Amino acid sequence: MAKKIKVNTVFNSESMLLSKKSPFSIQEAYKTLRTNVSFSLPGNNCKVIGVVSAKRSEGKSSVSINLAISFAQLQKKVLIIDGDMRLPTLAAKLKIATNKGLSNYLAGNTTEIPIQHIEERNLDIITSGNIPPDSTTLLESDVMADMIEQLKEEYDYIIIDLPPLTVVSDAAILSKLIDGYLLVVRHNWSEISKIDETMRQLRFAEAKVLGFVYNGKATESKYYRKRGYYSSDYYYKKS
Numbered sequence: 001m002a003k004k005i006k007v008n009t010v011f012n013s014e015s016m017l018l019s020k021k022s023p024f025s026i027q028e029a030y031k032t033l034r035t036n037v038s039f040s041l042p043g044n045n046c047k048v049i050g051v052v053s054a055k056r057s058e059g060k061s062s063v064s065i066n067l068a069i070s071f072a073q074l075q076k077k078v079l080i081i082d083g084d085m086r087l088p089t090l091a092a093k094l095k096i097a098t099n100k101g102l103s104n105y106l107a108g109n110t111t112e113i114p115i116q117h118i119e120e121r122n123l124d125i126i127t128s129g130n131i132p133p134d135s136t137t138l139l140e141s142d143v144m145a146d147m148i149e150q151l152k153e154e155y156d157y158i159i160i161d162l163p164p165l166t167v168v169s170d171a172a173i174l175s176k177l178i179d180g181y182l183l184v185v186r187h188n189w190s191e192i193s194k195i196d197e198t199m200r201q202l203r204f205a206e207a208k209v210l211g212f213v214y215n216g217k218a219t220e221s222k223y224y225r226k227r228g229y230y231s232s233d234y235y236y237k238k239s
């Protein structure tokens, strides 16, 4: 029987993240991504989605947050976890305190799962916590598996923002807990050889890859035109 999970509330008024004020093309791209993810993972049970890429700065954290926001906009119960314990960014991007987070819980420094609630986004988050000496061991632990099992009782979607797979193997280690991975690639930045290596590692871990998110391509939507506006195009393709 899962224990009741306590949630703290955080208010966050400022944001450049996905909202009703975002350019139409970006809102539409996230709706498409959200729809394709739901079709790829049918059923009413909780879905655990890992967001990964080959190398740094391809947009994993941005995609994780905005996909979470997109599901939350449908009144889904969504939790986002900062699984990048070496170079975490979710707390800063969402402008919330880091407090105790994933590493503290996995290391046994806190007994309650450290969930914070972001009221105006209808979103829950577990930040990364203090940077641990060995995040891989923490992620591999039974405590991590038990925590995800408990959380699945409470949420519709759990989105885990992961570190780049050609830098550390943490993302693949979680393959047994993750229902599907999204692989983010970035326009003019990703490298085919590294994507290849990432796919090899995911396949070796018997991970289910839902598809790719093509991030950062300047685009001009027929619905949204504004000269010089740097937009982005999130493109989901079923692999």
Ligand SMILES: Nc1ncnc2c1ncn2[C@@H]1O[C@H](COP(=O)(O)OP(=O)(O)OP(=O)(O)O)[C@@H](O)[C@H]1O
Binding pocket: 053, 055, 056, 057, 058, 059, 060, 061, 062, 063, 084, 087, 089, 163, 164, 215, 216, 217, 231, 232, 233
């Ligand atoms: N589509 C986009 N348009 C413009 N800037 C973007 C876009 N996607 C991401 N960025 C910016 O690029 C930087 C890296 O993005 P992000 O942190 O999401 O990548 P990441 O893959 O999580 O990086 P890391 O590997 O360091 O965790 C950030 O400054 C982010 O604001």
Ligand SMILES: [Mg+2]
Binding pocket: 060, 061, 062, 084, 089, 161, 162
């Ligand atoms: Mg990141």
